[in-house]
Amino acid sequence: MKKTRPLTLYILIAMVLGILVGYACHQTFPEKAVTADIAAHISIVTDVFLRLIKMIISLLVFSTLTVGIAHMGDGRTAGRIGAKAFLWFVIASLVSLLLGMVLSNYFQLGSQMGLPLPDVGASTNLKTAAFTLKDFMTHLVPKSPIEAMANNEILQVLVFSLFFGAALAGLGESGKVLTDVIDQLAQVMLKITGAIMALAPLAVFAAIASVVTTQGLGVLVTFAKFMGAFYLGLFCLWTLLVGAGFTFIGPRIFKLVGLIREPFLLAFSTASSEAAYPKLLVALDHFGVPRKISSFVLPLGYSFNLDGSMMYCTFAVLFIAQAYGIDLPIGTQITMLLVLMLTSKGIAGVPRASLVVIAATLNQFHIPEAGLLLLMGVDQFLDMGRSATNAVGNAVAAAVVAKWEGALEPEQEAARKHALHLAGAQDAEAPRKAA
Numbered sequence: 001m002k003k004t005r006p007l008t009l010y011i012l013i014a015m016v017l018g019i020l021v022g023y024a025c026h027q028t029f030p031e032k033a034v035t036a037d038i039a040a041h042i043s044i045v046t047d048v049f050l051r052l053i054k055m056i057i058s059l060l061v062f063s064t065l066t067v068g069i070a071h072m073g074d075g076r077t078a079g080r081i082g083a084k085a086f087l088w089f090v091i092a093s094l095v096s097l098l099l100g101m102v103l104s105n106y107f108q109l110g111s112q113m114g115l116p117l118p119d120v121g122a123s124t125n126l127k128t129a130a131f132t133l134k135d136f137m138t139h140l141v142p143k144s145p146i147e148a149m150a151n152n153e154i155l156q157v158l159v160f161s162l163f164f165g166a167a168l169a170g171l172g173e174s175g176k177v178l179t180d181v182i183d184q185l186a187q188v189m190l191k192i193t194g195a196i197m198a199l200a201p202l203a204v205f206a207a208i209a210s211v212v213t214t215q216g217l218g219v220l221v222t223f224a225k226f227m228g229a230f231y232l233g234l235f236c237l238w239t240l241l242v243g244a245g246f247t248f249i250g251p252r253i254f255k256l257v258g259l260i261r262e263p264f265l266l267a268f269s270t271a272s273s274e275a276a277y278p279k280l281l282v283a284l285d286h287f288g289v290p291r292k293i294s295s296f297v298l299p300l301g302y303s304f305n306l307d308g309s310m311m312y313c314t315f316a317v318l319f320i321a322q323a324y325g326i327d328l329p330i331g332t333q334i335t336m337l338l339v340l341m342l343t344s345k346g347i348a349g350v351p352r353a354s355l356v357v358i359a360a361t362l363n364q365f366h367i368p369e370a371g372l373l374l375l376m377g378v379d380q381f382l383d384m385g386r387s388a389t390n391a392v393g394n395a396v397a398a399a400v401v402a403k404w405e406g407a408l409e410p411e412q413e414a415a416r417k418h419a420l421h422l423a424g425a426q427d428a429e430a431p432r433k434a435a
Contacts, residue, residue, distance in 0.1 A: 022212025049203030063186035064295035069165025100314030110322025268388035288414030301394035308389025320371030
């Protein structure tokens with residue numbers, strides 16, 4: 001039986017080639033207008049890939065979550081799993097924010113940059129608005145499930161799916177036919193996902209090449225300290241997340257780390273948590289997390305458990321305050337963390353949503369919003385790390401919740417099902433290759 005090369009290898013090769021091609025373009029064409037035009041054409045591949053992901057994400061979330069809720073059989077089970085997931089999300093969020101605050105205060109990076117500061121009145125052209133509970137609650141419930149799916153409002157799709165799945169479960173045997181149809185829809189969406197993922201290395205190559213073409217490698221040197229400290233913080237957060245997983249799951253957590261390497265690299269290289277969602281779902285299947293749990297916890301996590309994004313918010317706000325010489329007492333910083341805890345929810349799938357949240361927070365605490373212009377040049381590189389961290393955090397959360405529920409399959413059983421899945425996939429592929 002021929003062994004196929006893992007997608008991870010192709011993604012890594014694509015990243016290296018993207019850096020080399022992007023650097024060559026940047027050096028060959030020094031004019032900014034020319035490099036911007038080249039980068040725009042290169043990024044077409046990435047844009048198409050991410051649009052393909054967005055094309056399936058709403059239906060994938062709806063079908064898998066609805067079937068998962070229907071199979072739970074009652075609302076109490078869903079409520080219990082949701083409560084456990086939220087407990088994990090709140091703790092993980094607070095740890096992420098506090099870790100970012102501690103490291104930012106320790107390194108004092110903003111006061112050491114030595115760069116000219118943007119004028120306080122400069123505009124970032126980011127639309128910000130004061131966060132209100134009314135806005136959040138009304139946005140939570142969709143006016144139309146079709147509109148929510150069309151706009152990829154994952155949180156709204158999740159709310160509708162909860163109602164739909166619970167109602168389907170309440171129908172009992174008479175709802176079984178519709179449940180089977182939606183289950184088949186989920187399988188179709190996963191099949192489409194497999195075809196889309198074959199394009200992932202091309203999308204990764206284009207994403208990296210596009211950024212390096214416009215920014216060059218020099219921007220990385222200028223902001224090396226800030227980026228180094230941020231990625232050190234992410235590494236610490238990964239360690240804490242895996243350590244927390246080890247506490248509940250034991251050494252088996254390292255098996256999960258191995259299984260999520262492809263979605264991790266995909267999220268990192270495309271700077272999109274959404275791109276990793278389908279692969280995360282499959283990786284959790286192979287780890288032994290029942291689909292009824294993973295299809296429930298992952299969409300929740302994509303709206304409420306953005307660990308990497310929240311750490312970046314604290315890093316960025318404190319960095320800008322330090323750059324402008326604004327002293328923020330610990331009490332003010334803690335208040336800021338609580339505000340970020342609320343305003344960061346539901347931002348998954350919105351391009352550069354972290355920047356919007358940061359801009360709103362800066363405005364609320366009277367810190368010049370123009371300071372964001374300092375970070376715009378390297379935001380893509382920072383977004384790569386925080387997107388990958390979001391994927392890790394949500395995968396660990398789903399595994400831990402499954403363990404709490406006593407639903408995590410034994411390692412041998414999960415391995416057996418994984419082997420059967422691979423064998424079935426290869427058997428299905430053989431006739432096509434022969435033809």
